[in-house]
Amino acid sequence: MSENADRFARVARGFLDRIEAVPADRWDDPTPCPNWTARQVVAHVINEQRRVLATVRGTEPKSLYGVPVTEMGVVPEPEPDADLAAAWREIGAGLVEAIDDPACADAQLPTPVGFMPFGEMLGALPEDVLIHSWDLARATGGDERLDQEVVAHVYEKFKPMDEALRQPWAFGPKVPPPAGADLQTEFLCFVGRRP
Numbered sequence: 001m002s003e004n005a006d007r008f009a010r011v012a013r014g015f016l017d018r019i020e021a022v023p024a025d026r027w028d029d030p031t032p033c034p035n036w037t038a039r040q041v042v043a044h045v046i047n048e049q050r051r052v053l054a055t056v057r058g059t060e061p062k063s064l065y066g067v068p069v070t071e072m073g074v075v076p077e078p079e080p081d082a083d084l085a086a087a088w089r090e091i092g093a094g095l096v097e098a099i100d101d102p103a104c105a106d107a108q109l110p111t112p113v114g115f116m117p118f119g120e121m122l123g124a125l126p127e128d129v130l131i132h133s134w135d136l137a138r139a140t141g142g143d144e145r146l147d148q149e150v151v152a153h154v155y156e157k158f159k160p161m162d163e164a165l166r167q168p169w170a171f172g173p174k175v176p177p178p179a180g181a182d183l184q185t186e187f188l189c190f191v192g193r194r195p
Helices: 003-021 038-057 082-099 127-140 148-165 182-192
Strands: none
Touching: 003 082, 003 127, 003 148, 003 182, 038 082, 038 127, 127 148
């Protein structure tokens, strides 16, 4: 397994752990993402990453375990009995495989800085799942500690794209980190969170 695949696999597992740890009565709790509940954050990640996987595999995205397909940027409304953990388990595993599949490398994907080949964006690929792992944990009383190596890696990839990332559909304004902030706090502030 390549470093990029290993990095994504660790983040995917971390997100799954947080999904599985959500108490049954906290799925409708608000998150740091304005107007999104815990359930909507997970549905968003499933939908966006499902679309990435379908694009790199040259297929159409399909509904999974009660999570319907929506356009990019539109949060799907899962069925009442949707199995969010099973849906994420399948998407996460599919992406880990695609990362090391040379047949997927040239697929063009939209990014805040324009279309890029999948093979060139692998270093920053964990960002959406990584950040929303924290959002989900913060909303539901879960473990907010992120993989520090992945945080450092993604942060370094993002720093040169600072201005391009400040889009309504990407990240909002940076938040000044508190004095003495650790790396995770600094990163979260960079992407507009208030840890």
